[in-house]
Amino acid sequence: MANLAAQLAAVLQACIKRSGGPKPSRAHAKTAHARVLAAGLAADTFLLNRLVELYSLSGLPCHALRAFRALPHPNVYSYNAAISAACRAGDLAAARDLLVRMPERNAVSWNTVISAVARSDSPGDALAMYEGMLQEGLAPTHFTLASVLSACGAMAALDVGRRCHGLAVKVGLDGNQFVENALLGMYTKCGSVADAVRLFDGMASPNEVSFTAMMGGLAQSGAVDSALRLFARMSRIGVRVDPVAVSSVLGACAQARTDEYSIVRAIRLGQSIHALVVRKGFGLDLHVGNSLMDMYAKCMEVGEAMKVFESMPSVSIVSWNILITGYGQVGLYAKAMEVLDLMQESGFEPNEVTYSNMLASCIKARDVPSARVMFDKISKPSVTTWNTLLSGYCQEELHQDTIELFRRMQHQNVQPDRTTLAVILSSCSRLGILELGKQVHSASVRLLLHNDMFVANGLVDMYSKCGQVGVAQIIFSKMTERDVVCWNSMISGLAIHSLNEEAFDFFKQMRENGMFPTESSYASMINSCARLSSIPQGRQIHAQVLKDGYEQNVYVGSALIDMYAKCGNMDDARLFFDYMSAKNIVAWNEMIHGYAQNGLGEKAVELFEYMLTTKEQPDSVTFIAVLTGCSHAGLVDEAIAFFNSMESNYGITPLVEHYTCLIDALGRAGCFVEVEAVIDKMPCKDDPIIWEVLLAACVVHHNAELGEYAAKHLFRLDPKNPSPYVLLSNIYASLGRHGDASAVRALMSSRGVVKGRGYSWIDHKDGARAFMVADDLGTNVGELTMFSDDVDTSGITEVHRDETCAS
Structure with missing residues (x-):
């Protein structure tokens, strides 16, 4: 029997040695187990321990645990083998139960379970078990510390990691390279790069793992230059450069283009690493290939990324995703779609990362419908993905769609973050939806995000734009940190609601607090000057604009032109207009409209005709301005010609405002037959402004019949407006029909309509x-x-x- 047991032990040992090789060792394990049972040696602890170990190493952990449970007298080795099998099976609950029931736990038992738990999604449990091990008086080994330090890094538990470091020094493991590398990883993951640098500098013989961990930590902290110098040092002193180190330094090159390095230098560095990859023969490594692609893509060299992709012997879904993202980043949206189609033709199914990257590409290309298609293909979008689509809707001024998508996000129980709240507050601000804005405010308080500067800025903007300026000021005053966006929101809100003096006070405070005004700040202040028709204050702001170098900004310039025009100073408006080196359509429109509003219709037409000789194309606002000028200058033929050219020459469908301007021009000239023809064919007959303009023209030309017709429409559309009563009464009075005039005044009185005072x-x-x-x-x-x-x-x-x- 002893000889047979020895023979079986030898067979089991041979199978264990083969367990790392071909899978047939599973069959060997089952055969050996059958022979043990047939020989009547099922109670032999030594043989059963070897069987437990063999089953575990052969990928049959369930068989291993069954063999363990059959042992009548398990020993420490039995428990350790069973715990190892449970960990291999991912059954951490069973492993921890075995550890608790183990009569005599040792460092090996603890290390096996702590290591498995640390690798799972519960690093906190690994730290708790480590404390239990220490309480039993067991000294940690280098294996223990490596697992615990990994858990500290995963949880960013810097204090616990430092205590582990202190214990490593105490038990003499601080010089162990395995522990040193684990400490480096912990410090870099916890963001304590200074500690990592001190540790690295004190290492006697850092290896490739040490250098790779240190490079990664430096790159993540933004010290890209130091990371690249460390790689040069690694190569210089002869430390083996492996594919992992190459991937790490390529990541640093990719990150360098957003730090102190220019894109050109980052590409040059990446190309040097690429040459090293070719020389070392790392080109076959999939991870290295993907890192090369990522580096080129992030440096906007997507063509080079494609060359690397085509040279790779095999690619993964990650490779395709990098390529799609690269094309999206440089704005080649159609090419990204082409790569997506090619990916599917090659047998790769897009995953959520693919669709998220395509979603971002669509948003960058301002193709929101396609972005929505990509979004709907993602089964469980992350909050970042929701935010990307929400931002796209908001940027395209599709604010109602933004709000509907936000409601859907809430129904799916996705918790919003600071970006979500800021985007929704922006849409509430643009639409003037105060109630929803208040709900978002409540949600921000519940999520403890109301003090976040990004969210607080949105709240200030929303409340100020929705007319709750007092609430906006309260939020503004409670902010511990303010940026220029917050000041601009407050100033803009005050200016919009004609609280111009308060806007000037805030602008002054803003400068006193060391904030430099932006184009938005100046545009708001200039608009306040325009509303006040205050040339002195306008000139002061203009001087500050010149001092701060915003005079060539088209938005500020357009506001200045509008301000001078509304103050009646068209000479200064034209002087500044001519001074602008770059003019957009807004600047042209403001200048033409300024001439029109100030009775200089001929100049408005002249400037409009000059604009048509430039590359600038008129829009619907331009035609409102020039038609207004024609009206004020009595240029009836020109008004008709411009109106008729809108759709035929420029594809602009006339709006109610254009019909109003044309009717005003015709009415002022007394061309009432033409007015009636225009009214008959215009699609918008229920706009009160049109009838007010017509009625005013009838007053000038004493046209009672058409005046009555216009007044009746106004009585129906806007019965509380005093203008039609007064104007119609004036027509009757001018014609000597005092009875009719009195009747209109009596009707006005009976309806409770009161004429406003000038x-x-x-x-x-x-x-x-x-x-x-x-x-x-x-x-x-x-x-x-x-x-x-x-x-x-x-x-x-x-x-x-x-x-x-x-x-």
């Missing part, structure tokens, strides 16, 4: 002061043309009248 204001040295008709300033200054002797007029810089209620 008002004027002055720029005084103590600030702007406004006056309604019949207000008293020493004397009646309703017209602001007469002042009593005791009224100080020395500080008055300008006098303005609001003509909106002149009728």
Whole structure:
């Protein structure tokens, strides 16, 4: 029997040695087990231990555990073999149960379970088990520390990692290369690069693993230059350069183009590494090939990435994804789609990364419908993917779609992050949806994101644009950190709601707080000056614009032209317009409209005709401006010609505003037959402005019949508007039909319609002061043309009248 047991032990040992080779060792294990049972040696602990080990190494962990459970008297070796089998099977609960039931635990037992748990999704459990091991008085080995340090890195548990480092020094394992490399990995993953550098510099013989870990940590922290120098040092001192080290340094090159290196230098460095790859024969390594592709793609050399792709002996889904992302980054959206089709033809099924990358490419190409198609193919989009599509909708001004997508995101229980909230707040701001904005505010408080500067900026913008300026100011005042975007949101909100003096105060505070105004800041302030018709303040802002170098910015320039035009200073507006080196359509429109609004219709037409000789193409706003100019200058033939050219020459469908301008031009000239022809064919007959314009023309030309027709439409569309009652009454009075005039006034009174009073204001040295008709300033200054002797007029810089209620 002893000889037979020895023979079986030899057979089992031979099978164990072969377990790393071909799979037939599984059959050998089962055959050997059968012979043990046939020989009546099922209770032989030594043989059963070898069987447990053989089953485990042969990929049959369930058989190993069954063999263990059959042991009548398991020993420490039995438990260790069973624990190893459970870990190999991924049954960590069984492994931990075996460890608890083990009569005498040793370092090997603990190390096996701690290592398996550390590699799982529960690194915190591995640290807890490590504490249990220490409490039993067992000293950690280099294997223990390596596993525990890996768990510390996964959890960014720097304090625990430092304690492990201290213990390694205490037990004399700090010089063990295995432990040193694990410490390097822990420090770099925890973001403590300074500790990693000190450790690396103190290593007696760093190997390729040490250099690779250190390079990766330096690159991730942004010290790309140091990472690349470390690779040069590695090669110089003769440390073996392996594919992993090459992939790490290629990652540093890819990252270099966003740091202190220019793209050109990053490419040059990458090409040097590429040459090394060819010389070392690493080109067959899939990971190295993918790293090369990634480096070229991120350096915008997607053509070189394609060459690497075509030279690779085998590719993976990662390779295809890198290529698709590369084409998307350089804006070659069609090429990215072509690669996606080729990928599927080659037998590779796109995964969620593929669709996410294509989604980003579609958004960059501003093809939101295709982006939505890609999004819908992702089974469980991450919050980043949701944000990408939400941002795309928002950027394309599809704010209602943005909100609908956000609601769908909520229904799928995807928790929003700071980017999500900021995008939705932007859409609420643009649409003026205060209630949803308040809900998002509540969600930000619940998620503890309301103090995040990105979210707080969105809240300030949303509340200010929705008319809740006071709430916006409260949020603004509570912000611990503010950037220029936040200041701009506050200034813009104040300016939009005509709180112009408050806007100027905030602009002043912004500068006093060390913030440099941007184009948005200046555009808002210039618009405030335009609303106030304040040339002195406008000139001050203009001077600051020149000082800060924004005079050639087309947005600021357009605002300045608009400001000078609204203040009636067309000479300065034209001077600045001519000074602009680059003009967009907005600048042209503001200049043409400025001429039109200031009664210089001929100049408006002249400038429009000059614009047509340039590369700038008119849009619908341009035609509103030039038709307004024609109307004010009595250029009826030109107005008709321009109107007719809109659709035929430029493909612009006339809007209600264009019909209004044409009717105004015809009405002012008394061409009422042509007016009736235009009204008959225009599609928009329920717009009150058209009928107001027609009624005003009828007043000038005493056309009672057409005036009555226009007034009836206005009584139906806008019964509380006093203008049609007053204008129709004026027509009757001018024709001597005083009875009809009285009847209209009586109708107005019976309907509770009250004519608004006109008002004027002055720029005084103590600030702007406004006056309604019949207000008293020493004397009646309703017209602001007469002042009593005791009224100080020395500080008055300008006098303005609001003509909106002149009728």
